[in-house]
Amino acid sequence: MKKSIFPVLLGLIILIIDITYIVIPGTDFSKSENRLLSTFGTTAGSSFSDNGFQDSLEQTLKDQFPLRDRIIGVVSEMRSFFSGAVMSITSKNRSGSINAGAVNEQTPDSVRGSDGNSAESDADTLEISKPEFEYDPGTFKLKPVGDNYYLIKGTRMIIPFPVTEKSHSKEELRRKADQINNLANSYPDIKVFLYYIQSPNELSWFNKTYGIQAFDYGDYFLPLLSGNITSGRSRITDLEDLENSFFMADHHLNHKGAYNVYAQVYDMFAGYFPISPLMVPTAELEFPGLEWYGSYMRVAAVDKYSEDFRAYEYDFGEYEAYYGSEKIEIGLFEEYKAGSFSRDPYAEHYMEYYGYEDNVVKMIFPGNTRNLLIIGDSNTRSIRRVISSHFHTTVFVDYRAFTGDFKTDFDLDLCIENEKIDTILFIARRETFEHGGFNLKGY
Secondary structure, three states, rough: OOOOOOOHHHHHHHHHHHHHHHOOOOOOOOOOOOOOOOHHHHOOOOOHHHHHHHHHHHHHHHHOOHHHHHHHHHHHHHHHHHHHHHHHHHHHHHHOOOOOOOOOOOOEEEEEEEEEEEHOHHHHHHOOOOOOOOOOOHHHHHHHHEEEEEOOOOOOOOOOOOOOOOHHHHHHHHHHHHHHHHHHHHHOEEEEEEEOOOOOOHOOOOOOHHHEEEEEEHHHHHOOOOOEEEEOOOOOOOOOHHHHEOOOOOOOOOOOHHHHHHHHHHHHHHOOOOOHHHHHHHHHHHHOOOOOOOOOOOOOOOOOOOOOEEEOOOOOOOOEEOOEEEEEOOHHHHHHHHOOOOOOOOOOOOHHHHHOOOOOOEEEEEOOOOOOEHHHHHHHHHHHHHOOOOOOOOEEEEEEHHHHOOOOOOOHHHHHHHOOEEEEEEEHHHHOOOOOOOOOOOO
């Protein structure tokens, strides 16, 4: 009776893989992926608590798989070849032009830089005002703590590995700029603003340490916008600024970073039309008993630690909010203030607090005159209400309403017509503006 040789072959394959793990030396950096790799030395230092050792071992086995860098390189080259061919065909069929770096001749002096150019080129006007401080990038090192997540050594900050210049990313941003420019040109009576939130993985602090060149896509993207669009951005200047802007292990702005962004957006608005005074927080709220693992912390191979989740409180007065046609209370502000929230650290506290609605949200503040359309991402949820307080009607649309993720058919032109929109604000991070599915249909 013949015996199957399959178990024997399977055993040989497993044995060969085990031997190659021992024979072929490991590496701590992948050139093809442009990121640090988890090593067995890193795994040895992990704790068994919170599955830290298990998660780290699993990541190390994946990162140190024999010849993985060569395999990934071949796959990457094939993908680049085919995507490049598609992009070439697409670009030939694209219409419209890019007015790179154009300056609106009617830009008020109050939002112009000291050199007379539009304010996005003047760091003291629209960027977060912080003393300029140049870190020596060689002083910053990263420790792999999961799939493309890294702990900045000496801190509790976890970030993705720094992004580098990619033709695909630049192509997506050019395409998005074309669409926004076409929208602004189609509605000359509507004032269009765009605010770019810098991501921590755009920082150049690690260039010398790892021999890379991080790329700031904000500096590339904003000059692509035409002169009738007013743009601004945040810029992380130092470690203190980073820790005061973002949660330690989550991709969202914390309450301080969100307020800074709101203040900068307010300055852009105030340069073009009369607007009610800047809102000042009446209190900084703490939530005793709340533990929260941010989006990076949930998957990081480290001993878990909670974010310091806080929020600013404002005196908004009377206003109304609608989710579709249903009148609602946005978020769970009062519930959290009363201590009524989940004690599960894996709960989505950021989204629960600021509002989880995945469709169009409308806010009405009586007494104001202008009507605003905000197109943003989840970072905008923490400031959409305070921004809305300066307008009569504000419609907030998450960018995923344009991608099909929410299974909605949002009609941009119909919204502009029905709500009598006279102001539009795009506000998001690179990952949102670069998203291939985020398209303004018809533009």
